Amino acid sequence: MGGDELVAVYSADGEVVGSATRRRMRAEGLWHAASAILVRSGNRVFVHRRTDDKDVFPGVHDCWAGGVVGAGETPWDCAERELAEELGITGVPLVPLFTTSADVDGTRIHLYAYEAWWDGEVVIQESEIASGGWMDLDELRVRLADPAWPFVPDGRIAIEEFFRRELDR
Template structure:
């Protein structure tokens, strides 16, 4: 079974799990689903790990992102997805993830319920070569400046979530 045949959790627009479908059908029909995204922060929380997606990713190839994340599989909880994606994409196996907030992304045929997390990390990062082309630490002030430039090729959902996180962070620090 290929990645596109993987069964993913399908959600109702309201946010409740409604069943499962193969990934290809979810993508083709723009079905509501869920995804977990993990911001990786330096221990002092002043830098974020930013990466560039591979040029053959199925969604937003070659663009920048600062979340390790992915679609919630059928029968999987968002917390487990966060840990799994952090390990798969960045090779971070034992960093605790902290749930921050839930959001919704709805643009064109990509619509999902997002579960946002953060993890602090100072150890090695090992990119999954199929998904991550390159990566580096970026100070939050520089990230803000880059996100203010609409021409910077940054994934649209990640842009939305980082902006929400920056606002959330002001209220929770």
């Protein structure tokens, strides 16, 4: 997506307060929202490496499909759109998991996390995802414990919240 694309701008409290170009949102560190979908198959999740030309956190791993909520778009609609665009997955129910907020390296974000169960083919969007595959949740925990394994900071916050909530069940 280009820098001139309009995205929803949020308050620190999580309310939509307007819109701005993606470029302005990044440059000024404006609060925004993103949808994040954890794609699961049994005890596995789909983990991918972002392309080297992403505008934030290029070339690092993530276990969440998703992206920034566009102007006039709901987080739910964003989640459905991003799941289809990034992984070619459509027509699956999304299960809301949680919402969390973070300020990571000047990126101020409200993250709407969802879960989707999928056993079909994953077709990655090559312009955003360099590679990907299924990983057991236990292996993901081990890799996340290694500070040398490059992982998206807000994705790390979200998966740690997911693991915490799973332990509380």
